[in-house]
Amino acid sequence: AQTVTQSQPEMSVQEAETVTLSCTYDTSESDYYLFWYKQPPSRQMILVIRQEAYKQQNATENRFSVNFQKAAKSFSLKISDSQLGDAAMYFCARYSGTYKYIFGTGTRLKVLA
Amino acid sequence: ETGVTQSPTHLIKTRGQQVTLRCSSQSGHNTVSWYQQALGQGPQFIFQYYREEENGRGNFPPRFSGLQFPNYSSELNVNALELDDSALYLCASSPAGGRPGELFFGEGSRLTVL
Numbered sequence: 337a338q339t340v341t342q343s344q345p346e347m348s349v350q351e352a353e354t355v356t357l358s359c360t361y362d363t364s365e366s367d368y369y370l371f372w373y374k375q376p377p378s379r380q381m382i383l384v385i386r387q388e389a390y391k392q393q394n395a396t397e398n399r400f401s402v403n404f405q406k407a408a409k410s411f412s413l414k415i416s417d418s419q420l421g422d423a424a425m426y427f428c429a430r431y432s433g434t435y436k437y438i439f440g441t442g443t444r445l446k447v448l449a
Numbered sequence: 450e451t452g453v454t455q456s457p458t459h460l461i462k463t464r465g466q467q468v469t470l471r472c473s474s475q476s477g478h479n480t481v482s483w484y485q486q487a488l489g490q491g492p493q494f495i496f497q498y499y500r501e502e503e504n505g506r507g508n509f510p511p512r513f514s515g516l517q518f519p520n521y522s523s524e525l526n527v528n529a530l531e532l533d534d535s536a537l538y539l540c541a542s543s544p545a546g547g548r549p550g551e552l553f554f555g556e557g558s559r560l561t562v563l
Binding site for chain 1: 482484489490491492493494497505507537539541548549550551552553554555556557
């Protein structure tokens, strides 16, 4: 089965602290890409970070980084120095040429002042 | 640079009717994909168009159909609407020669079926 699972429906973090959002996936393919997208209340989805499955090095984008464990099929997102503007729904997604996009059910992140 | 724009932003239909949703892709983008996002769920892939041809489809019935035009804008058509079709419909475009899988989303069209 081609699935993406986000087991945390909601997470809270104190402003300036660090939070990790979990994602696991299932696939029989060797060539795929993993993404985290952010969906603020305005609804427009925004790309946060991407990871190519063939790369061992974990991707980083400023305060956002991932922990990619290919064998475990795990792809978690770490947000450092959390800001109020980070509050949103976060979706983990897997993309391949065959199955295109599969999204998880999302994690709602609350940032507490 | 104009982003992905969708219209209408909200609409209400009744069961059995037909609806057309429209999407203008970002300049320089030749691939458009559509997603259905039910309340509290992640987006589900409906289909993708590349250079006016459908080149990928998710698990949606044939009453969901689409078009891509020479200017790379796109339409999503849904016939014989059902109550479960109520959702946010997202359009996303991808740039020609861009990195695989990278999507630029519009703000969506909220469809309510009564």
